[in-house]
Amino acid sequence: MAQEQISVFDMFKIGIGPSSSHTLGPWRAAERFVQTLFQKDILSRVQQINVLLFGSLAKTGIGHGTDIAVLLGLSGDDPVTFDVSQVMPKVESIKRNHRLSLGGQHEIAFDYSEQMLFLFDQSLPFHPNAVTFQAFLDDGTAMSETYYSIGGGFVVQEKDTTSVLSEVDLPFPVDTAEELMKWCMRTGLKISELVLENELAWRSEEETREGILHIFRTIRECIYKGCHTEGVLPGGLYVERRASKLNRKLLKGRSYSDYDSWIEAIRQGGKYFAYILDWVSCFALSVNEENASFGRVVTAPTNGASGVIPAVLQYYITFHDAYRENKIIQFIATASEIGAIFKKNATISAAMGGCQAEIGVSSAMAAGALTECLGGSQRQVLMAAEIAMEHHLGLTCDPIGGLVQIPCIERNTMGAIKAITAAQLALQSNPDKAKVSLDAVVSTMWETAQDMNVKYKETADGGLAIKVPLSLPEC
Template sequence: MVKEQISVFDMFKIGIGPSSSHTLGPWRAAQRFVHSLVQRGKLEQTEAVKILLYGSLAKTGVGHGTDVAVLLGLSGDDPVTFNVDEVTPKVAQIKQRRRLMLGGTHEVPFSYAGDLFFLYTESLPFHPNAVTFQALLVDGTAISETYYSVGGGFVVQEGDDGHAHQDIDLPFPVQSANELLGWCIRTGLKISELVLENEQAWRSEEETKKGILRIFSALRDCIYRGCHTMGTLPGGLLVERRAYKLNKKLIGGKPYTDYESWVAAIRAGGDGFQYTLDWVSCFALAVNEENASFGRVVTAPTNGAAGVIPAVLHYFIVFHKGFDEDKIIRFIATASEIGSIFKKGATISAAMGGCQAEIGVSSAMAAGALTECLGGSQRQVLMAAEIAMEHHLGLTCDPIGGLVQIPCIERNTMGAIKAITAAQLALQSNPDKAKVSLDAVVKTMWETAQDMNAKYKETADGGLAVNIPLSLPEC
């Protein structure tokens, strides 16, 4: 049996909101399809393209920006570098001109209404998030490829086994929390140190650390931007952005000019419980409001749950003076390892497991990372992750209007607070006396996911999505 190998940079990917599985994944799939046409020498012979969205990608596709993502991916744009301010204008231009520039070089006619199909009642067996691309060639033949967006921006082409980095021999291969703990006991390494050792199988330690700091820069910029942007979120729900007003209220007129002076101004307000709680919520709101607005975010491990880890990390930076590159690297490395255990043993896709697979996993990742950075042992790190997930089990995914806004944005604040609480509980506990292991809760989460009714798995067919009367097309 081939063991899945997951890097820090698989769990944390820079991209554009609002969804890693419905936006980033389909975007990457579209890019891969164009690359496949180029590799086959068929791009210039393509005279038309058809896009078929199945299952969850169809049901919440418009609200999650799947249609936008596949058009930009087919156009050759990259989510890491594409100007977020150009997302809406470019898609509008494609619709108006009824032309699509494949790979940015080969133009074909394209009708949004006639060439992009939302197959609401059809679902493919491998995964609910499926998309098929068809290229019709000038000689009358066609090329068709199907891709599955399996959560967190991971993409599997039909026929692949879905495992990344299979040909690399990691010094400390990990499939479960028990294996991770075993390696830590044998080597004496902290979880973050073990992660950095494994990453050297792909690149130098210096490159890994630089890459992690780039991830942090994206997280930092997203929070700062979200706290300083006002307005209403797109999509028709008319949700007002709250982070801007909350930041302004909490900062209390203290002057600042950039991120560093902003952090100093926040610290100057003290560390009272209510003040701290408000800031954690503000950090999480800021990220997910950016995510809902097609802003640049980091999958952590998904876009829908992108605010939890940045909020907890900034809680550590601001209120525990964790503004130190080494500590930030340790935090992100530890979080990635916890997340990879959930992906290997269960899922990080809400379309497969409900919101427990997104907010629950992100809360577990943040709890474990915070525990290590606050001086917890390896066992306490795993205990914190277990506590956080244990109290997210069964959480459904029921986005109102198919948008990643209600209840998604507030759920990130809840996940962040639960992560901090879980870390504190673990730090004040003896993990040897714990009754529930992280592996047990991963197994339970997966069993719960399999038992969960499909209408609670990112379909907008159940829960709040059908009990809030709104005149939106996807309600």
């Protein structure tokens, strides 16, 4: 059996919100389908495209922007570089004009109401997030491909794992926390150092460093933009953005002109508990408000949980005077390895495991990363990750209106605070006396996911999604 090899850049992907599994994944699936048409040399012969959305992609597809992502993917646009201000104008143009430029090269007729099909009552067995593309050619024949968005922007086809597996020989292959610990003990390497050694199997050290710093710059820009943008989130819930007002309130008129001077302005407010707590919440809110607005974010490891790791990283940078490239790279590298263990042995898809698979995993990643950066041992890193996940077990995914807003945005603040608490607990504890291992909690999370009622797995069929009328404001 091939071993799943996951890079830092698999866990941290740049994309557009609001969901990695419902937006970024379907976007990439659409791109892959267009590429298949290119490879078969039949793109120019396509006369009609049908899109069939199954399971969770159908039930919460509108709220998550699945249809929007698919149209942009079919049009040949890239979520990493596409101008986020043009998302809605381009999609509205496609709907209004009933025309779609396939791959940006071949224009065909496209009737959104007839050819974008939400199959609410149908689900495919391989994974709840399924999309099928049908292409009808000029000679009357047709072809179709089915893709599964399995969380965090990962896309596979059934019995085909080539999009997830990388055929490289890693010097330190890791599937479980126990294996990770063995390598660390044998080599004396920190977890982040071991990760960076493995990354050399894919690219040079300089390319990895620059790639991680590019990820950080995207995170930094997202936080800063979110803290300076007011208004109401799209989607019909009329949720007011809070990060900008909180940012202004906490700064109390202190002046700044850019990200760097903003950090200094924040530091001038002191380090008392309530002040730091408010800023951690502000950082998390800023990212997820951007995510909910089709802004550019980084999967960490998913879009729905994209505020937890940035908030904890920003906390570390700001209140521990750690605005240094090496520390940022160390944080992100450590977080990626923790996330990869969950990805390999459980899931990072809310449609498979509920919100424990997203906020829980992101909190564990952030806790482990912060612990290493604050000087914790390898065992303390794993202990922190275990503590963070242990107290997210059973967390359901029940988004109101199928939107990544309530309770998703506030859950990122809670996940960030739990991560910091878990790191502090681990740093003040002897991991040799821990009763629960990280591998045990990963296994428990997966068993809990399998036992969880499907209505609590990103379907908007249960929980808050049906208890709270859409006309009510968020508490």
